Amino acid sequence: MKIIILHGLYMHGMVMQPLSRKLRSLGYRTKVLTYNSVAINQHRLFNMIDNALSPTMPNILVGHSLGGLVIKQYLHSRQPSTDKVSHVVTIGTPIRGASIVTRLQSLGMGTLLGNSPLFGLQEHHDQWHYPQKLGSIAGTLPIGARALLLMDRRAPSDGTVTVEETKIEGMSDHIQVPKTHTSLIYSAFVPEQIDYFVHNDAFKH
Known part of the structure; x- marks a missing residue:
């Protein structure tokens, strides 16, 4: 199987390399994509995803934060079959938009x-109506920009995105880990859960 990985806002593909290496050690082929997250060229980015997909094996799309929303937009645009893209895993992704953006x-x-x-970062109402299985991983260590912006500190969050914002009707599973928004990327827990989700359509709770 091949896993295509997309980073989040203000980031570069380099930050996703540790996750990529851990997934390769679990037997996956991986490809990390880099894009300009504040000047997104949809045509160019979606073509990059198209070209990264393996034509001979199932593909899994993994996105951190904004990367997960880009994947959602890609599925809406391309409508790939489950033979081509079987699973999607989002990491700290505000799948229905982020209150911090508002x-x-x-x-x-x-x-x-x-x-x-x-x-997709703008808050919106939506459901997961794609055939691909969606697994969402949320952080619960609230250290980050939300506190600086004097936002609601009582809502469980990873410091940037609330746990509730990582949930969407129609997802296959959801799991939480005590990490901040950025440290989710480097957690050993995340690649293990991605691997488990791909094989079981659910996380290991």
């Missing part, structure tokens, strides 16, 4: 986000 926009700081809100 807060930044209300503070007049929306320009910092570039065009990323157009790719």
